[in-house]
Amino acid sequence: MNYVMACIDGSPQAAAVCDCAAWASRQLDAPLTLLHVLDQQQYPATGNLSGIIGLGSREYLLEELAALDEKRSKLALEEGRMMLDAAKHRVIGAGVAQPEVRQRHGDLVESLRDLEADIRLLVIGKQGEDSGTDLQLIGSQLESVIRTLHRPILVTPATFIAPTSVMLAFDGSATTRKGVEMLASSPLFKGHPIHLVMVGDDTGDSRTLLESARDALVAAGFEVHIAIRSGEVEPALHAYQAEHNIGLLVMGAYGHSRIRQFLVGSTTTSMIRSTTTPLLLLR
CATH class of the missing domain: 3.40.50.620 (HUPs)
Structure with a gap:
């Protein structure tokens, strides 16, 4: 890599x-x-066109079609x-x-x-x-x-502005825990404040996971802010991002099967559609 x-x-x-x-x-x-x-x-790469226009076609027509196809490719x-x-x-x-x-x-x-x-x-x-x-x-x-x-x-998106702050959509999953490890060890966001945001109920377990992730990033030298927001995931994340003028969002990608996403939709695809800032997706 x-x-x-x-x-x-x-x-x-x-x-x-x-x-x-x-x-x-x-x-x-x-x-x-x-x-x-x-x-x-x-x-497409130039191929045998004889089957397209029939076996009885004149050879010169085949040659012209092949030459045209080759010209288009070139x-x-x-x-x-x-x-x-x-x-x-x-x-x-x-x-x-x-x-x-x-x-x-x-x-x-x-x-x-x-x-x-x-x-x-x-x-x-x-x-x-x-x-x-x-x-x-x-x-x-x-x-x-x-x-x-x-x-x-x-x-x-269509315009790139170098970010000065970063938000990780943190849900406690293995993917986002690895995301914390990546942020801590990568120079990509060195010197940038990081916001860790969970969307859901503010329970003891949720806050423990969030604080553990914060501590790992603080130990790596980052300025870290944490928040738990209620409501639907996409609007809650966008609202927090706009409120704090955050230039880049980090999130896990496609955590469920295609069948489940067909039934309930995909947060990943929805976030890609609606984002106006760069979006870093983790697998």
Whole structure:
């Protein structure tokens, strides 16, 4: 797990992804890799077209179709190279030395799975090229990426502002306890005050868990604030975040099965849709 890896595409959020990844790379003192994956569904590799137009078709038509398909793929590859070149110049301007660029042809999720061993932190936009202008929509492959990778994933909205404070949505689960350990040991948020927020009943057990997490972070040198809020999880977290002007939210991702989420909904997906600040998801 060596690299901060940033997913670059042709969406308006690519600039924010670059800025967010550059910030993370500097904070972690880790090399940055910019990745562009050419979607095999949108630009499939050239194949045998004879079955599409029938065995009786003239050979020259097959050749023209193959040439057109090859031209489209080459143009898409060149467009991807231009995106990566622009992204490289942007992160260098933001203070990242010698960023690496990678371009792959295939499926984004499969490509990231292949590269997972090298990823320390993945940075990806909340929306992709196919999301349109509705800010409530999320990228079509984002949920699959989050479910597949067992790495921290930093999701950024259309504008990235470097955070000066952080909130961890703490529920006492194994994932958020590991999140506390990660925050304590990682340089990503060094010097930033951390707010630990639980949503639920203020019981003795809840407060004990919260205070234990606070003590671990204080021992690591952080300024820590704790709070227990009542109400529904999403509005309670957003209200606290707005009240304290917190620039980044950390939370566990997809704690239940797909079937359960189909029946009761997903807090993770809902938070991604509604967030206006970067969201660090832990698996």
